[in-house]
Amino acid sequence: MPCPSRRLVYFSLEHLTPVPTLQPGDYPLHEFHGFPQTNHILSLGLRDTNDPRTLKGNGNDFVIVQTIRGSRKVTPATFTSFARTLKPDILFALPDIPYTQPPYSQKRVTKSIERTQRWLTNTLISQHTAGADTKVIPAIFGHLLGGAAHDARSAFSAGLLEPFDSKTAPSLPHLNNLDEALDGYVLDLIPIRLSLGEFGPGVAPPHPGSESSSTGTPDLPLNIPNRSQYTTLLLSSLDPLPSSKPRLITGVTAPHDILHHIVRTGIDLFDSAWVQHAADWGIALDFTFPATKGSTATKAIGHNLYDEKYALDFSRFANDLKGATELKDDGVLEDPQLLRTCPCAACSPSLVDPAAVTVDQRLPGSEPSSVEFSGSKTHAPPFTRAYLHHLLHTHEMSAHTLLALHNLSVLDLFFVGIRDVLGEDETIGDRFIAEVERFKEIYDEEGWYGPNGILEAGRTAWRNVDLARGKGRFKRERTAGGQAQQAAEVADTEAT
Ligand SMILES: [Zn+2]
Secondary structure: OOOOOOEEEEEEHHHOOOHHHHOOOOOHHHHHHOOOOOOEEEEEEOOOOOOOOOOOOOEOOEEEEEEOOEEEEEOHHHHHHHHHHHOOOEEEOOOOOOOOOOOOOHHHHHHHHHHHHHHHHHHHHHHHHHHHHOOOOOEEEEEOOOOOOHHHHHHHHHHHHOOOOOOOHHHOOOOOOHHHHOOEEEEEHHHHHHHOOOOOOOOOOOOOOOHHHHHOOOOOOOOOOOHHHHHHHHHHHHOOOOOOOOEEEEOOOOHHHHHHHHHHHOOOEEOOHHHHHHHHOOEEEOOOOOOOOOOOOOEEOEEEOOOHHHOOOOOOOOOOEEOOOOOOOOOOOOOHHHOEEOOOOOOOOEEOOHHHEEEOOOOEOOEOOOEEEOOOOEEOOOOOHHHHHHHHHOOOHHHHHHHHHHHHHHHHHHHHHHHHHHOOOOOOOHHHHHHHHHHHHHEEOOOOOOOOOHHHHHHHHHHHHHHHOOOOHHHHHHHHHHHHHHHHHHHHHHHO
16 A cells, blocks of 8 residues: 555553563564554554543552553553553653543642653653663653643643752753653543543443443544634643644544644644544545535535445445546546545455466575566455445454555545645645635535434444344353453452
């Protein structure tokens, strides 16, 4: 697949087992996952930033996380030690973000600010003390905290810029304040939405054997986000800080969110968890930026391929992106001459004729050994919506793989288009604003969100299929897994 940009991949420590730490080599996180440093920037943080499930409270020197074996405590020292061993390119500094049931008192928010800044200070001191022993010091991104309180968010940023006191300054002679140690900022929407009570009482802590803990998919709120409110909160954090450092936002759920935060909040980097969730839920994304020329009718951002209406739909996944084999108008969809090509394995499956491949089977060393692929690479026609509908309803995992590849490609091309329109200076001009407005007119946001939207329909259909398959072995495994998790959690509670 062509790589129009260098990929930034995020790993949350709570989802990793200790195995990658045993990987030999200089860069275990890269090498274990097969991501060459030339192609990928790997970042490491503690939590899945898109998981809104409530957990027990953090302490003065630990954070509660949700691992595959239940909830666990992680201390700042443990986190730093994992980071030092795994050697990511970017480390998201450990934050104290409350994931308990809201509302959060002012005292709790103040505590979270103090703890986060104390932990960062201590990490920097230990890094400085380790000095020569630390072969690679990753870039550090800091989460900007303060929940849904403007004052608290400004106070957190002001704290980053405050000169070190006389006790700390001698330990960090190369820095004047915490902000100088940060290479970028992280802004998280889920904790803000949690603080604002948007999740309502419906999101209970996960319990063993429940639907959400067995599937591992959190209950993201799927209503239209109150973006203007989030922007004023995010700007309370950003305004006091230097504008030159990259700003990464987590928790967006639609292309409309991305465009809004580029224009209004000045965000540079976005996470892609939402397109993976859409792939889990059987949704094939279908949008481009700039929106297709000549479009006037309102279009859906994606298609819930669980829906019966796709059972006999033999068109490709997206109306607004074509496959590599399509050269002329098929009379049904948009004119392919005007469309970008989706390079994913579903829209443009690549073919290598097995007959044209010769593999040298001689023992290495006996003669020069080579593996030759001759013949030109060609592409097959796109997979169809009907085929994916069939795969989804027969519980084939390949359905979700193909959708994930497609959705990530759609998002990639969306950002390629954004960069094209922004131009080399990456400045927001009249043309960009006009294209954002045209995008909002053409792509239907209301049909995406809400109780009757495509996201919710996909999630509901996926859950029904997930429940339907839990009749035989799956159900027994799930029950056994649930009991094991419950036992682990009881042991954990007793130990504390
Ligand atoms: Zn595709």
